[in-house]
Amino acid sequence: ALHFIFYIITGLLYVTGFSLLFRRLNHQQGKPVADKWLIVAFAAKVMAGIAYGYIYAHIFEVSDSWVYFEESLIEYHQLLTHPSVFFSTGIHFNNAGDLFSAADDASWSNAGENLLIKLLAVFNVFSAGNYYINVIFFNALSFWGLYRLYLVAKKHIQKNNLLIFSTVFFLPSCLFWNSGIDKDGLILFFTGVLIYAVYHCIAVKLIMRQLAVCVISFMFIFLLRNVNALILLPAIAAWWIAVKYPVRSYLPFLIIYSVAILCFFFSVYLSPAFNLPLKLAEKQHQFLNLQANTVLPLTPLQPTLKSYVAILPQAVNHVFLRPYVTELKSPFHIMAFGEVLLIMLVFLLAVVSAGRQMLQQIAQPFYLFLIMVALSGLLLIGYTVPFPGAIVRYKALYIVFLLIPFIALLKRVKNKKSIN
Numbered sequence: 001a002l003h004f005i006f007y008i009i010t011g012l013l014y015v016t017g018f019s020l021l022f023r024r025l026n027h028q029q030g031k032p033v034a035d036k037w038l039i040v041a042f043a044a045k046v047m048a049g050i051a052y053g054y055i056y057a058h059i060f061e062v063s064d065s066w067v068y069f070e071e072s073l074i075e076y077h078q079l080l081t082h083p084s085v086f087f088s089t090g091i092h093f094n095n096a097g098d099l100f101s102a103a104d105d106a107s108w109s110n111a112g113e114n115l116l117i118k119l120l121a122v123f124n125v126f127s128a129g130n131y132y133i134n135v136i137f138f139n140a141l142s143f144w145g146l147y148r149l150y151l152v153a154k155k156h157i158q159k160n161n162l163l164i165f166s167t168v169f170f171l172p173s174c175l176f177w178n179s180g181i182d183k184d185g186l187i188l189f190f191t192g193v194l195i196y197a198v199y200h201c202i203a204v205k206l207i208m209r210q211l212a213v214c215v216i217s218f219m220f221i222f223l224l225r226n227v228n229a230l231i232l233l234p235a236i237a238a239w240w241i242a243v244k245y246p247v248r249s250y251l252p253f254l255i256i257y258s259v260a261i262l263c264f265f266f267s268v269y270l271s272p273a274f275n276l277p278l279k280l281a282e283k284q285h286q287f288l289n290l291q292a293n294t295v296l297p298l299t300p301l302q303p304t305l306k307s308y309v310a311i312l313p314q315a316v317n318h319v320f321l322r323p324y325v326t327e328l329k330s331p332f333h334i335m336a337f338g339e340v341l342l343i344m345l346v347f348l349l350a351v352v353s354a355g356r357q358m359l360q361q362i363a364q365p366f367y368l369f370l371i372m373v374a375l376s377g378l379l380l381i382g383y384t385v386p387f388p389g390a391i392v393r394y395k396a397l398y399i400v401f402l403l404i405p406f407i408a409l410l411k412r413v414k415n416k417k418s419i420n
Contacts, residue, residue, distance in 0.1 A: 145192025
């Protein structure tokens with residue numbers, strides 16, 4: 001009982017400390033978010049992370065989150081007793097020349113897990129090895145990533161701030177899945193930081209510090225999940241060109257993505273290590289070999305254009321339309337079904353609000369950046385992942401990206417409350 005009380009008091013102190021830190025940083029930005037909303041958003045993430053940990057400790061039998069934590073306790077003791085061992089374990093160079101290897105012993109495919117476990121080991125120093133206090137530290141990072149994303153969105157959108165804020169911080173799937181201790185929360189952090197740094201370089205001033213942040217953030221995203229990093233490259237390039245050069249905004253995106261698709265399929269003529277259609281097919285086959293309670297029908301990919309075109313309808317169906325109302329077997333399925341309806345509703349309202357001006361209004365560089373990242377990420381998930389539960393988790397952040405531009409098109413919603 002004393003230990004329980006101690007952890008509660010410690011947790012409350014950490015939450016208070018991070019809240020004061022975020023409040024100060026928010027004021028340095030000109031207070032784009034009212035203090036109470038900022039603290040509510042952070043507290044919601046922490047509570048979602050605690051709920052995630054509790055559910056996967058007491059209801060579901062298997063959880064990567066708790067596995068990472070258990071392994072971090074071993075690393076934590078190494079850090080305290082043998083620091084040299086701590087900084088050297090997990091570093092190996094098996095298949096180091098194959099950046100996209102899906103092999104179990106490949107250094108690049110394990111880098112993300114090793115990074116997360118090492119980070120949790122450091123958190124254990126301050127949490128005395130308590131999972132739920134680690135949740136607070138972990139969500140301080142993922143919250144900051146969302147905050148940076150919101151700052152950039154607010155720079156481009158002058159209306160419906162409360163809707164945008166709610167979408168970024170309170171969309172159920174993103175709030176729940178990206179608050180649990182897993183790689184997705186770290187990817188969110190580095191993605192938000194990267195987007196803000198890119199925006200600063202494009203729209204404010206190109207300085208070495210922000211450029212270094214771009215490079216470092218991209219490297220960490222690549223280590224955590226290389227596909228997430230790669231799909232950002234063409235989108236960032238097109239965003240940059242569309243802002244810097246006075247052309248129709250959609251042209252850089254059209255040209256760069258056409259070239260990217262050609263490069264993707266022509267890479268079949270490169271060595272197997274850089275044969276991207278083959279690597280994506282191998283990743284899908286790796287998922288298909290796993291066991292799960294619910295598996296969606298997904299045709300095995302072959303490294304050919306014909307195969308990718310043939311499976312495209314399945315990929316689109318899985319990420320945009322599933323689960324069907326007849327497939328709702330758990331609260332997670334209901335949440336995913338609700339978000340499918342939400343996307344359709346927002347899109348229809350955006351069409352009604354913008355009318356004939358929709359294409360013109362949506363063709364802003366930042367909006368196109370978000371849409372193309374979202375569509376690329378969602379299609380890759382649809383091509384490779386046959387499990388509804390995993391699909392919901394992987395696509396959570398991409399749904400936020402996809403919704404923001406269309407919410408920006410909605411007619412101004414009058415709010416009695418303001419987040420400013």
